Amino acid sequence: MDKQKDILNAALKLFTEFGFHGTPTSKIAQEAGVANGTLFHYFKTKDELIVALYVDIKKRLGFCVSKDIQAEDSIKETARKYYIAALHWGIDNETEFRYIQQFLSSPYVSMIPAELVEQSLAMINMIKEGIKQKLIKVTPAEYVMSIISSHLYGVNQYINSQKLSTTKQKQLINESFELVWKMIT
Amino acid sequence: MDKQKDILNAALKLFTEFGFHGTPTSKIAQEAGVANGTLFHYFKTKDELIVALYVDIKKRLGFCVSKDIQAEDSIKETARKYYIAALHWGIDNETEFRYIQQFLSSPYVSMIPAELVEQSLAMINMIKEGIKQKLIKVTPAEYVMSIISSHLYGVNQYINSQKLSTTKQKQLINESFELVWKMIT
DNA sequence: ACATTTGTGGAGTGATTAGTCAATCATAAA
DNA sequence: TTTATGATTGACTAATCACTCCACAAATGT
Incomplete structure (x- = not known):
């Protein structure tokens, strides 16, 4: 039920498969089962998500x-x-x-x-x-x-x-x- | 005077500095001193350029x-x-x-x-x-x-x-x- | 001289994207 | 019950991007 974790997991899966370039934030949100806005609630920018995952x-x-x-x-x-x-x-x-x-x-x-x-x-x-x-x-x-x-x-x-x-x-x-x-x- | 080489050099510089994501084809053309269309004359797609450079x-x-x-x-x-x-x-x-x-x-x-x-x-x-x-x-x-x-x-x-x-x-x-x-x- | 191919330019386009925002919902403290 | 707080949503937007198109120039062949 931890959406932040869900987002990180989805990001990991998609980034490794399609690269930073090839995965839009919308796809990450979708994969994580959350709304687009929720992603940006937890991570101010896409870059911040990338670094946070690391x-x-x-x-x-x-x-x-x-x-x-x-x-x-x-x-x-x-x-x-x-x-x-x-x-x-x-x-x-x-x-x-x-x-x-x-x-x-x-x-x-x-x-x-x-x-x-x-x-x-x-x-x-x-x-x-x-x-x-x-x-x-x-x-x-x-x-x-x-x-x-x-x-x-x-x-x-x-x-x-x-x-x-x-x-x-x-x-x-x-x-x-x-x-x-x-x-x- | 070899524009293809110029494009590859510019791409190398920008890709390593800003990543595939962070460098638009327009910037590569600009850095190489050629027009946008010229880049696509030599490389059909951005992906093709990325692989060709490798x-x-x-x-x-x-x-x-x-x-x-x-x-x-x-x-x-x-x-x-x-x-x-x-x-x-x-x-x-x-x-x-x-x-x-x-x-x-x-x-x-x-x-x-x-x-x-x-x-x-x-x-x-x-x-x-x-x-x-x-x-x-x-x-x-x-x-x-x-x-x-x-x-x-x-x-x-x-x-x-x-x-x-x-x-x-x-x-x-x-x-x-x-x-x-x-x-x- | 002419025709054909090849290279070059750059404005234009449709699709996509990161990020916003106003509105709802859930929870719990007062 | 009221109030406050933060999570959640998804439609929306301004900007960006990869790529196209077509006009023209240069080189090459005949």
Whole structure:
């Protein structure tokens, strides 16, 4: 009964299928089962909806990847948990994952609110700690972060394009972390 | 004096800056210094222009990465040449690179003409040969290809985001290839 | 010299779109 | 019961957009 959620869901579905360009707000409202005006009651402009959807997805992803992290975990264990949680999330939320990509390579990136940038700071700090402990040999931390993120992205895309069995997926996910870890240490 | 080229250049600039949605064909014509009708003389629809621009860029990239490859090169040498050429191209053609990303994560991907798909076959075959020779330990070839591509993408993005000196860039590029190579062998 | 094709311009058009607005409805506090 | 508040509606509009049309110019062939 939450119309705002309905609108976000409809927007996600249509934007990923037809692009920002190809989906009029009227279609989003229709898909969500609300009136045209209701959409603009919750989101002042179409742009605001586009950005709000990104923020919403990013928050859910952020929550999911950080929920299992424990303070006493080693650097490697922390890294593995982040990595594997993100990969699982990407597989279980293929559309959301595609939306993130689509958004990040669109001009809307520049509209990301400052509050959201802080989130990835935890991971950068973890990498910096790894470098300080001479565990991670590749520097600087931002470079490592960039490599890991894109690797994650590549593996995710591969898993989603091939429709592997759950067993194969699990195996690939674990192996792929070891691959990256070997590369940076 | 080649108006078709002018239109493609203008489209590249505006699409990457304002997105497909945010750039009307009229603005593209204006930026290119041609009349509205001229644009539609060369490209039947806006969609055709969007795809044609992708094909044009991809062809230029394809030419650039394969021009130095020699038949007698070893697998590793071939791989290095591909990798480094692509990276250099990405740095020298930042806008084109961004357009490729933008295009690939948009619904227009499905409009890529069949002729273009063949191009990446050469690289897949090289990887398959590497696997056959037991040089490359990670399988299947498509997975390796996915990993390398996304790594390339990540490094490129990092280099373009930080504005490194040319010396640092060269160093990073060479190191990054060894990093990937170590990972898959 | 003429005919034919090809390129170019830019005003014009019908359709579409983001966003508005005045009016209703639901709920609950006073 | 009254009043107030916010959610919800959908017809409406001003603007924009992709694309057409046709006149004319330049190049090309005969």
